[in-house]
Amino acid sequence: MVHGKGFKSRGKSLKKQIIIDTALTVFHRKGYRSATLDDVAHELGLTRPAIYHYVSSKEDLLSQIYIQAMEKFFNIIYEIPAMELTPPEKLRLFISRHLNNVVIENLAMFSVFFSEENQLGKQEFETIQVEKRKFSKVIENIINDGMKQGFFRQVNARLQANAIIGMTNWLYRWYKPEQSVFHPDEIVEQFTSLVEKGLMKTVSESDIVVDAEYMDVHATKLRTKSQIMQELKASVHKTASLINELENYPDTA
């Protein structure tokens, strides 16, 4: 009995929302197929007939959960392409928004979302598939733009998008908010750095000089003088070791 006490004093639309939230908890705990409307009613301290004023069936509840999940998961991602940001910044924002979305408060919703889609009606199932492809396309386009603009090395954008989606979505399988030793920010940072470094061109991969300069200008923003100094030392060292390598290269002519 989670919401029992406050339920009766709420307005109709809020009551419906409380029922949906409770159904989400019950479906997450018992699995959709094992859960009944009686379980949902019991959790609320209500009878099943009382629930029928607000929802028509268990299937209806699942539909409502999916509609709300789509709004939560997809809309804040669909905003990203139109933003005034570079592709690497967009990618970082995607990972941060998507992970926080999953981690911070929607773990149960996300888990039901990925576990029960086969229980949806045909048409709703298809709607979800269309949205998932659209979601995937957002990241694919960011990666494609990043390649065109010289930030990212040449990769297969679709496969890399799948890798990134997999890495972030999988969180719902291992992240336990109540037990985790990791702060959500740390997870975002670790995942973002893996992807950024994994996709970014290294300087020696920049085939066009203007790209390298563009990147340098962007990279500069956050660096102190001593960091640039450190990088210069490393660069001189690298240059020297390359000359050394060429000097010792077997003479095959």
Next chain:
Amino acid sequence: MVHGKGFKSRGKSLKKQIIIDTALTVFHRKGYRSATLDDVAHELGLTRPAIYHYVSSKEDLLSQIYIQAMEKFFNIIYEIPAMELTPPEKLRLFISRHLNNVVIENLAMFSVFFSEENQLGKQEFETIQVEKRKFSKVIENIINDGMKQGFFRQVNARLQANAIIGMTNWLYRWYKPEQSVFHPDEIVEQFTSLVEKGLMKTVSESDIVVDAEYMDVHATKLRTKSQIMQELKASVHKTASLINELENYPDTA
């Protein structure tokens, strides 16, 4: 009726295996909870009583599937740590083995493995969790070794292991062998390159000179003279642009 014809002529242990394989197909298609032993028998052109000679229950079939899945998925990963390979090579082998395992022929098994573990008995469920932690630890140790030996930058090995496992496991959600435009080798290559570049130190991050030299020696193996020349040009360019940047740095002293 998949195996109907050949079934009767087989030996007992092969018959049992045919039943397990058929159950896997049925569980994958219908979901474990919706599937019945009658469905499995029907698929084989047998009666349910005939199946009872080989397996005691639907739960028994699920157990058998999990036992075989553990052998398939985990054992070839557990071999990796003892191999005479560098940590980056081990990581590459892990991704390749794990993806091929999932992609090439065990997609149905993997899908059941990840969808139905809540249907297992308490003890079996616990066994699976222990194995999953052990599996995860293999990658975590490879990343830790890679950091100690100067190949990888400093990361949180556990979170990176989770990222890599998520990226590879998620394949079972999107890969459709019969429709895919991607060859499994291409998936392995794209995922491996993301992870390798994501974890590898860049030269400017090498804090110890001997590490940088060690990496240079390793990186050298595959390069031609003209590639080194290209890299040298890029390195000189980078050095020059860093000097330029320092020259223009605002004088705050």
